[in-house]
């Protein structure tokens with residue numbers, strides 16, 4: 049006999065820092081400034097930082113900035129504002145504007161950023177919460193949180209495209225806000241047997257999801273894919289898998305020099321370590337900002353019991369053996385010192401993922417969500433009884449024992465999943481246009497004089513190949529791997545974060561160079577085989593298997609009832625047609641340009 053399932057109960061939403069009205073967005077708009085004059089140096093930096101970055105003066109100015117005490121921040125709103133400031137200034141400091149990547153973050157940024165991140169339950173790196181949840185203002189303070197009334201507080205590039213990119217996501221969070229209370233009501237209604245109310249909960253979630261889809265479709269309107277890929281995305285990059293950008297070990301958080309253990313998230317005394325060990329322990333690797341860190345989409349998955357597997361594990365889709373060993377299948381340790389100690393993989397991965405989410409990447413994204421939101425997802429995993437209830441109805445149906453009301457509930461559940469699948473369909477199209485196509489085409493550098501033309505670049509590469517393989521000129525196939533201390537390829541000097549990931553760009557005499565010599569077991573100096581499968585542009589085509597699998601896993605959760613035979617046949621025909629169309633569309637999209645999209649609207 050099947051054991052009865054036990055479900056946990058949720059705490060009230062406000063205990064997870066969730067508002068019934070605004071969801072994961074704060075109940076009132078984020079602070080526009082820190083008013084305490086003590087923090088003037090940070091706010092002044094914000095006033096000027098786009099200009100300073102453009103003028104190449106940002107690093108100089110940062111180095112003159114005082115080290116401020118984060119303990120003087122009073123409210124959570126102030127902590128969030130401070131976190132946003134430090135995300136903006138620190139990523140600009142590290143990546144610069146056409147400057148060499150900085151491998152170190154000075155103490156006046158690193159120390160407060162790390163402490164403030166700890167306070168908020170985040171990592172000291174840019175994340176969805178910083179640029180989407182805490183980075184907007186309302187043009188009319190009494191108006192709605194939608195695209196007709198939103199402006200961004202801060203952008204790296206100073207462009208409207210970047211504002212639009214964040215604001216679309218803010219609008220999605222706002223449209224999706226009703227889902228959170230409805231999910232908790234649905235759970236309670238199942239406990240109490242109030243099935244009519246449950247149907248209404250599902251219908252409200254369905255409407256919210258449809259609104260989210262409408263918001264997502266508007267990404268094309270004001271965010272140019274070229275600007276996104278080449279001007280915005282580089283600043284959102286973190287320091288995990290960034291060897292090619294000159295950060296093979298991650299970033300040194302200067303002054304945060306108590307020994308930090310990523311597994312336990314605790315600090316220890318470092319006095320017993322020698323200089324090299326101390327240096328190594330200061331490195332941290334974090335993924336960059338991504339809407340994959342949105343707790344909203346994750347909450348919907350958990351609520352509906354959408355099962356996510358390791359990429360490639362879903363046999364009908366793609367064989368794991370054919371996939372590259374990349375960030376979507378395996379993540380490096382946050383602190384490279386752990387690789388020497390015990391080969392740890394994904395630190396601080398929340399332990400309780402019993403039910404649905406077994407995808408390495410999606411799980412890892414949770415440590416980049418604010419602590420209360422992460423706790424909401426963890427508790428929801430214990431409490432989510434919607435899918436088990438629907439599966440019970442499916443069982444009733446098999447026994448010829450389902451009422452018309454129950455049928456309606458199953459249909460409402462299926463409709464919600466369908467909307468979530470449509471969201472992922474659109475998202476796959478967006479990623480094709482905004483990332484895959486851009487990575488394939490390469491930067492379209494005008495006659496600015498600061499980059500070399502394609503022809504010259506080819507000559508440059510040929511020359512380099514000759515130098516590196518004087519005896520093997522005839523049998524080269526894949527992209528060429530350079531020696532570990534060579535400079536990056538010509539045009540990508542401007543955008544180091546978009547380099548090929550197999551080129552460990554360790555600068556001679558850099559700290560990473562020193563550390564890699566001291567710890568050869570880290571394997572940084574390894575020269576990879578030229579036919580290594582992992583070769584691809586950062587965030588390029590390798591992301592697609594992951595995203596398409598995630599979409600297909602959503603569609604797979606739909607329930608097919610026997611009593612709906614007619615409906616099933618119709619759906620199967622439609623699904624077949626849809627799959628064909630989708631494949632065709634995806635092929636066309638891989639060739640499409642942004643103007644095609646705009647004209648097609």
Ligand code: HEM
Nearest residue numbers: 216217220338339340342345472478479482483587591598
């Ligand atoms: C120009 C727009 C966008 C681009 C280029 C983009 C790109 C990506 C990429 C590359 C990933 C893979 C994970 C990573 O490498 O970070 C991803 C995942 C994801 N993105 Fe986006 N994204 C965009 C907009 C959005 C928006 C507006 C949302 C809404 C919340 C969103 C939600 C997600 C989610 C939930 C995932 C995790 C995969 C999944 O659950 O299916 N993205 N996105």
